[in-house]
Amino acid sequence: MNTNKKEIPIFFALDDNYIPFLAVTLQSIIDNSSENYLYNLRILYTNISKENIARIKKFSKDNIRIEFVDLNYYIDRIKDKLYTRDYYSKDTYFRLFLPTLYPEYDKVLYLDCDIVVLDDIAKLYNINIKNSLLGAITEETAIYTPEVKNYAKRVIGVSDNKHYFNAGVLLMNLKELREFGLQEKFLYLLEKNIYSVAQDQDYLNRMCKGRVKYINQMWNKSPAPIKNVNTNKIKIVHYTLARKPWHNDAVLYSEYFWKYAKKTEFYDEILEIKKNYTQEQLKEDEEKTKQLFELAEFETQCVGYDRGPRSYSKIKNTILSLRKKNVLIKQSEDRLAILDEIARLEKEGKFDVDAEKDPPTIPIMPGEVDYLNEKLTSKLKTTVANTIGLGFLKELLRKNQLMIKEINGLENLNNLTGGAILTCNHFNPFDVFAVETAFRSSNKKRKTLYKVIREGNYTNFPGFYGYLFRNSNTLPLATSPKAMEEFIKAVEKILADDEYILIYPEQSLWWNYKKPKPLKSGAFRFAAKNNVPVVPIFITMKNSDKIGNDGFPILEYFINIDKPIYPNENATVKENTQNMKDKNTEVWKKIYENFYNIPLEYTTVIENTEDDENG
Template sequence: MNRNTIIPIFFACDNQYTKYTMVAMKSMIENASKEYTYHMHILHTDVSAAMQERVKELENANTRIYFDDVTERLAKLDGELPVRDYYSHTTYYRLFIPDMYPQYDKAIYIDSDTITIGDISKLYEQNIDGYYVAGVRDQVVIQDETFGEYVEKVLGLDRHAYFNAGMLLMNCKVFREENLLQKFIQLLNTYTFVVAQDQDYLNIICKDQVLWLDASWNTEVFGELPCKEEDIQILHYNMASKPWHYEGFRLSEHFWKYAQMTSFYEQIRQELVDYTEEDKAKDRYSGEHLLELALREIQNENNYLNMMKKSNQQSAERLEILERIARLEREGHFDIDVENDPPSRTLMPEEVEYIHKTLGAKLRNRYAHKMGRWFMNMLIRRKQMIIKDVVGIENFKNLEQGAIITCNHFNAFDSFAIQVAYDRSEHKERKFYRVIKEGNYTSFPGFFGYLMRNCNTLPLSSNFATMKKFVKAVDELLQEGNFVLFYPEQSMWWNYRKPKPLKKGAYTFAVNNQVPVLPCFITMQDSNLLDQDGFPIQEYTIHISKPIYPDASLKHSENVESMRRANYEVWKEIYEKTYGIPLEYTCGPVDENGHPINAIMQACDEQEYAKKAE
């Protein structure tokens, strides 16, 4: 290498911490080989122009200093990045480096609470081909039993294979190729680490992809030093133990040597004098609190490692469900549920108040709506439900009477997607109801059971008297101008993209009440996020077609069949246009209603089929 070789080095800090960054940079510049050019980048959101000018005093013939504002990048993740005690959002900035600087194949990231005694170019010269990062084992984790146990029982990592992220040689090229920033975001949406935060995420992402460096390249001032003092290349005053807060702190002479060489020296010395016993008590509390958090996570039955173990079991169950869906499609049995729902029981008429008229029912309904909306917004915020687009919302907005809404059913939460469409339609004077299965009403426990029983739901029933009550309620709601969501496929197949054969119930209600059917069909595409079962979270596009109205010139049965056929054709058209493939089933060809010919006997009413056959 020579002066034409650029060594990129990154720091991250806020305006308050910049003076310590300057000391860290000064130590590096003083000891770096003059045979190279160094580009030192400070990632920040609020460093003032005046502060930047003071730091740039360090520039020389082979050192350039840049202040790079990451506000825009951070805004995309704000609210999702947990912070605690002496950590701030700056701890996450290192993750942006590979994508923000595509010109660099590798780069050094280093914390501002470090002093570089050795030649930083020797670190950069390390060959990291085939690795994500080069780093040093974290001595806090190795030497402290609680933190070691945390790493092993919460993260699922060997305590001797966990690096301290305060100094990293990053393989930026591989970070980009493997899309590691996106993997970090995925993990961020899966679990919130509260102990070492982004360092925990990085260790999990980089597992088995670390080039381990000698401890001298990141010597933490903690416990027993892992190398001889004379061999130290980089000193790291990590956690709360800072030389500018504690007089005579171990190895602090190295910090003050380089602090004296900066224009901030007097200011930093004054900070040492001004650091109060109350401030030191806060440091002790932070350390104790960190230990408590680690212990709490170790004891947490739903910590990351335990959750991953459960997830692996769930993934096997999900694969089994996908196999079951494929088999049922081959057999043409489209109206069979594939999920392992709780056992159901018969819903009796006295158990359900379809239209909330009593004070108690109204209060429960109001509370359920608040909780349901909170839950829906949480799903959207955490990207566990992603609404990419709503197409045709004008068809919803233009409705001037009550209507049956139909939608394909592929997820337990897909009714929330239709709720989003309803909200955007701005029909505040018309209420939105959902038809649900009997077992969803009678058998779901806890939070979801409460929503199922109180949040404008209309449960079906195997009891004749209850069904009479159901029919009367639906008719009344439609006549009052409200919207009722039906799933005419009458089965839920997880993430199944094709429209399934439609039953006639929804269209019978439409004809009986002379209201339109508003066909909605949700198409999906894989996002770059994974769900708890290890499958891509789907991005939804909600297609809202023009309403289908009853035809007064047709007989009742003809009208029902005409509306059902028209609905299926709309869904088929959306499917083929969106996915760019013809709608075909593994069971073979289908009839004009979308029923696989081999499955007509099970998909349609037998008497109706007999009439068709005649």
């Protein structure tokens, strides 16, 4: 045997039930293999008989090595955490442990065994995925099935349905996956989230999004009802869902399966399986597929709910019980559209664009705004507005429409001796009330918290909220240069008087968005010019078990107040602006990652698709 041949490491995971179909897969790999490579095949299992192991090992050749790896010892440690459904077994999770189990490999192939390979599998292995975590192929069900399409975007959080991959054919960058900490992240997510539609595939998509190189669809072609497919270019046929040629005659591309099945000693057994598969079982398969799509639709309706095993199950059972009583819990189409818009904006990197339309901006004219409440009428309006606003806040808290679970770091406000800029993430019109509550909980009760707002919110916001915008110690920005001069002078006077100003440096409101967005410089420039500190506030959230009128859970807020960031007296205004902004960014990132126990990642990363020459 020539041991100098380049090795192609390939992994499978299965049990005794799939041995006949593994044999067909192996036959197709062997028939299309090249003598220039050594194909090292490892079958990971927990339940395969010695007889079947011996039968599969007969496929070994000079350039084909086959090894069976018993993982009972490994899976016993976590088997109780592994959720399975329908035809899934716990073996399907094995691919997630490959980076840890095989540190000697930097790159491997993982293949399901309900496939046939029509070209040299080494060509797939040789695709350069650079520093991507995975090379993968789009899940075709997410292309033509609306329920799965929406599920992929709204539940798993991929940028679009074409970036939801099928986990049955994977080119795995084990080196990068080890550095990424795939196994640790997966075991953590098992404790925090339940994904019940495609299970391990969903976890992989959730964890690896943004770091996947997408390969030509012909390397994972399902018998899906998609038009204009050039069958001569198909490299792998993947018999997904209930489309199994050993059960059903009416399966697209089944001729490839039978071509290789006839060459194996399992052929008669497979024919017997097909012969004994009843019409009732075929109908059950159709019903399971239908139920799968219904589950995906249901899970999509549960978007925003805590997916932890306890709280998610509780909410899910509540919704199901209400449905049985014909009480419809439907998520607001308006809110769902906003979530889609946020996903689009994040993907395109447009973090400073509001996801919801602002009222038209009517320019503020010079002298129009009494920023410092110097007029008697302004003082009276502010007193009335603040009284009304305080009553409104108490009502929000009483009705659990605003739920403040914790306020952390109050000492960082208490210890301040002069004025300061407060920064906060912006995700809800009511988050200003959360900051106000924290401010009033400190020893700064006698101080005033001014709020910087947009020009249009001051000049053209209707009704009750418009009244509060105009009169509750707000500082509207202005497009008029002269009016903006008045704004700047007011900021300088307020800070000189040792008062406080709340600024949202993200410059956009994204509803219930949990990540910190990139910051603009304005708040930090004001702090640097006026030689005052910035107090970073970042609000984290968890879902309560209460559902709001929009069909989404009401969030519990955790208000995190970090240590003040002071300007450096030896630095320029420009240097201090940048330094303070950078420190604020790091503080928010740290709070986010510590609270949610996940790295801060955006979908803005460009994901490449493999050129046609590789497909």
